[in-house]
Amino acid sequence: MDEQVRSIDVDGFSLKVPEKHVFQSRIALTLKQNQYVKIECFEAQGVVPKYKFFVVDAASNGKVKMKTAAVFIVPQGQEKSWTFATFDGLADLLTQINVSRVIFVYLGRGYIFKDLLGVQEELKTVVLSLLPPNCNTTKLPFMTNGDIGEKSLIYHNNNTIVEDVKEGDYYLRQLIFLSNVNQVQSEIRLELQDETGQELFSEGSLLKGRVTGNYSFLTFECQRAMILSLAFFPQIVLNKPFKLLILGAGACVLPTFLLKFFNNIEITAVDIDPQVVEIGRRFFGVPEDPRFHVFIEDAILYTKNYSGEAFDHIFLDICIGDPNVQTPPPQFTNQEFTSFLSKNLTDDGILTINMIGNDMQISKIIEEMRVVFGNLYKCKCKEDTNQILFCVKKNCEIDWKIVVKGVKELEEIKKWDSTMGLLEYAEWIKAVERQIKPADAILQGRKKNRKKRKKN
Incomplete structure (x- = not known):
């Protein structure tokens, strides 16, 4: 059964918060060891979330008692890496940051973000609502891994988004359904066109020039x-x-x-x-x-x-x-x-x-x-x-x-x-071995026992 969520308005955004973390129309995220809470953040009239927050609390009781917090902006193009795609990866990074709670921020599909300072300015009030009660952090630090990454919006309509994103050393073109923005439906590597390549739609691409697809490799x-x-x-x-x-x-x-x-x-x-x-x-x-x-x-x-x-x-x-x-x-x-x-x-x-x-x-x-x-x-x-x-x-x-x-x-x-x-x-x-039903297993056991008795 899907978890019930409540819409909470914070500084012009609508946050979809699990019902159990709402108290008297306010977000109430108390500190708990290994707690993991997902919250989507929508603009007014937004169809897809502009931001996704993953609130992760420390596994150590000693660190939880510190009541400290930090915000980490996940760079675009690194969302599928082990660090940012798994709970173990997030928990490991939290340990390195050495605070009680880290608010991991994932940048939404179909939006263009200029730099870390722009994201920080837009979220500085919103993330305050996700801090632990009586937080001891006086100035909330915003962190990221180098920069927030590169992304360009190629095409969108009411159902789909096509984006170019840089992932490590490669440029990728991705198709996303708005009905499930957490999953990339189709993806290819991009490269600059040589004499033989077929030019793709190049307008707005991260690669400057005549873009083509690298069809010698399947990314999925x-x-x-x-x-x-x-x-x-x-x-x-x-x-x-x-x-x-x-x-x-x-x-x-x-x-x-x-x-x-x-x-x-x-x-x-x-x-x-x-x-x-x-x-x-x-x-x-x-x-x-x-x-x-x-x-x-x-x-x-x-x-x-x-x-x-x-x-x-x-x-x-x-x-x-x-x-x-x-x-x-x-x-x-x-x-x-x-x-x-x-x-x-x-x-x-x-x-x-x-x-x-x-x-x-x-x-x-x-x-x-x-x-x-x-x-x-x-x-x-x-x-x-x-x-x-x-x-x-x-x-x-x-x-x-x-x-x-x-x-x-x-x-x-x-x-x-x-x-x-x-x-x-x-x-x-x-x-794939054939699954044996319990009744069949009993019958097979009886047959084996009869064979043993006959031999004896």
């Missing part, structure tokens, strides 16, 4: 893991034309990567949102290619009505933009829909699923797939919460060493960016 860990399915039967993707169906095209980053490296591929991509596909063409460099077919349609209806030649691979990568709903949603993993997917695969075909959810939801997806596909293999992403499920239609067991060999063969021929680390992901692939 889940996409790098998904293309491992091509290494299960590499002879198929290397020696003959092969067909791929992608359900959930988004801005078409993954198909654009594959079109670059596989001349023998034919890709059909399906997405229900025409606006997102158009954003892919306009801002992400999706090519006009006779091997690439895009359908704006409901993925379930398209799959059920499909009557063409079977696909060698199907990628199921559907996220509806709601952080409270598993990926893919349940209607895309039930047995009825799974059966249609299987029918549209060749005998050597593989269904690859990008999954996000809790343990119970993931187990449910796996059991649904088990009914139709006899051999399942899973790969957990290292940094992201995603898990990739490979459903092999052919009744054969595949050792991860075979996949590793296939990856080496593909990388040697295709020459994509070796820093994607596909070999490491391949080594994480494990066969």
Whole structure:
């Protein structure tokens, strides 16, 4: 159940505060060891938060008793790093700052922030409402890691935002849904155009000049893991034309990567949102290619009505933009829909699923797939919460060493960016064992006991 929040007005902003931290229409954030509170900060009439506050209290009781505080502005482009994307990372940084409480400030999507002083001036009164009672800090320090980072707004409408941001040594272009501003829907690396690159929309970009996308690298860990399915039967993707169906095209980053490296591929991509596909063409460099077919349609209806030649691979990568709903949603993993997917695969075909959810939801997806596909293999992403499920239609067991060999063969021929680390992901692939129900376990135990008695 979602936590109830209350809107509290502070210095022209509306703060969405968990109900349990509100007392008599005021924010009441008492100090507690290891306390972690998330608060969103909206401008008047704002649709998305301009700031997000993560209030973290020290783990040490001695430090809590100090009743001191500081504010840390998270630089744009570093939000996905371990330090700022995990509680352990924030807690570790708090320990280094050596205060009782740190208010971590994340700068919102779709807004442009000039410098640290501008952010500090705008928030100097707001953050006072988040200090611990009887705070002993006389002058509240504002800190950051060097500077607040670089970001430019390329495009926005009522549903989506396209931004350029500098992350470490790289410039990235990101697509964000306003329904879930905490998640980047699509992303590519940017570089200056050479004689061969396709120019992207360059106006307002952080890179000064004719901008193009680097499609030798996939920035999303889940996409790098998904293309491992091509290494299960590499002879198929290397020696003959092969067909791929992608359900959930988004801005078409993954198909654009594959079109670059596989001349023998034919890709059909399906997405229900025409606006997102158009954003892919306009801002992400999706090519006009006779091997690439895009359908704006409901993925379930398209799959059920499909009557063409079977696909060698199907990628199921559907996220509806709601952080409270598993990926893919349940209607895309039930047995009825799974059966249609299987029918549209060749005998050597593989269904690859990008999954996000809790343990119970993931187990449910796996059991649904088990009914139709006899051999399942899973790969957990290292940094992201995603898990990739490979459903092999052919009744054969595949050792991860075979996949590793296939990856080496593909990388040697295709020459994509070796820093994607596909070999490491391949080594994480494990066969998914069938879950044994308690009643079945009892029956199996009895059978083993009977066999032992017979031997004796």
